């Protein structure tokens with residue numbers, strides 16, 4: 427029997443919406459299944475802004491994918507006729523020996539990316555909202571900035587549908603099964619069953635359930651985002667860069683200028699949070715969490731730290747043991763491809779991950795180097 431779809435994409439958040447678009451663009455008969463609506467706020471892809479940068483302290487090996495991601499973000503803006511990417515410049519601050527500073531410098535030098543190294547006095551002259559400790563330095567990257575996650579997800583679904591993809595929302599996948607001889611898959615949802623030649627699993631923080639057969643060592647973490655209302659022009663786009671600041675205790679806090687009229691946004695990158703599940707997580711942000719954020723922000727943006735809280739919401743990370751992504755074919759079923767474990771830093775890669783997933787499910791291979799993201803790497807066996 428010929429399966430009615432070439433590929434089903436399970437989950438239309440950041441990664442799934444991009445895979446859907448990439449597959450539809452290649453002329454595949456593709457079905458996207460999403461339990462909520464594109465752009466919803468219960469997964470990992472909400473909160474108005476996501477940082478994008480290239481001097482990647484997480485590892486210089488990410489840089490070629492980032493260069494491709496920038497190209498693809500610009501192309502998607504063109505196709506959608508909407509702004510998806512705002513470049514504000516980025517400052518990556520910390521003590522000179524911190525991972526944030528040394529890692530950003532290593533990536534910038536390795537790939538010859540434009541950057542500057544500034545001391546504390548220059549930082550606060552250039553960006554008056556910032557008053558770093560005198561021992562702090564910053565690697566400054568002029569082409570860093572942010573993307574708009576909800577707009578990107580909705581836009582990807584719209585472009586995919588325009589290219590022929592079928593999108594079914596409000597439909598939860600209950601299970602999937604590989605067919606005999608691994609020629610295809612059957613996906614069963616709350617509304618019916620679908621047969622396809624291949625399956626792309628992009629379930630975000632629901633991946634531990636959807637991929638329960640693999641027993642992956644992933645941890646879903648609750649991570650709040652906070653908007654303050656300092657009501658001062660130096661927190662606007664063009665006056666404040668995106669930043670990550672590593673404090674003396676190694677905690678990294680991050681910030682965005684006012685991207686959406688709600689005020690500048692801040693958070694703690696990879697807050698050491700207890701494991702949760704996406705269906706049972708506490709989505710309320712509590713007063714003691716706001717107080718902790720204020721104490722940490724006081725080290726770098728003191729006026730915002732003391733300003734009224736405009737809004738606070740939770741978001742979910744799906745973290746792998748080494749904080750590198752997991753992008754691979756299913757070890758038992760080569761027609762199933764998965765992307766998970768984005769560990770709080772995946773959104774900037776959305777279009778390029780979509781391209782890689784389409785490559786893997788259609789061709790079985792990709793020109794992008796994904797060795798670091800394989801299921802077979804030692805860190806993924808450490809469960």
Ligand SMILES: Cc1cc2nc3c(=O)[nH]c(=O)nc-3n(C[C@H](O)[C@H](O)[C@H](O)COP(=O)(O)OP(=O)(O)OC[C@H]3O[C@@H](n4cnc5c(N)ncnc54)[C@H](O)[C@@H]3O)c2cc1C
Pocket residue numbers: 436437438439440441442459460461462468469470471472473475476477478597598599600628629630631632633636649650651693740741742743765766768769770771772773774775
């Ligand atoms: C607070 C916070 C700040 C972040 N900041 C940055 C940043 O500045 N820069 C950056 O690059 N990254 C950042 N990230 C990380 C980035 O947003 C994530 O890596 C990315 O959004 C992951 O996308 P995803 O597609 O894997 O997950 P999601 O967008 O959550 O998508 C998964 C989708 O699958 C659907 N789904 C799951 N199970 C089923 C099912 N059974 N049936 C049907 N549908 C299903 C879900 O409803 C969801 O829509 C941040 C994340 C958070 C939480």
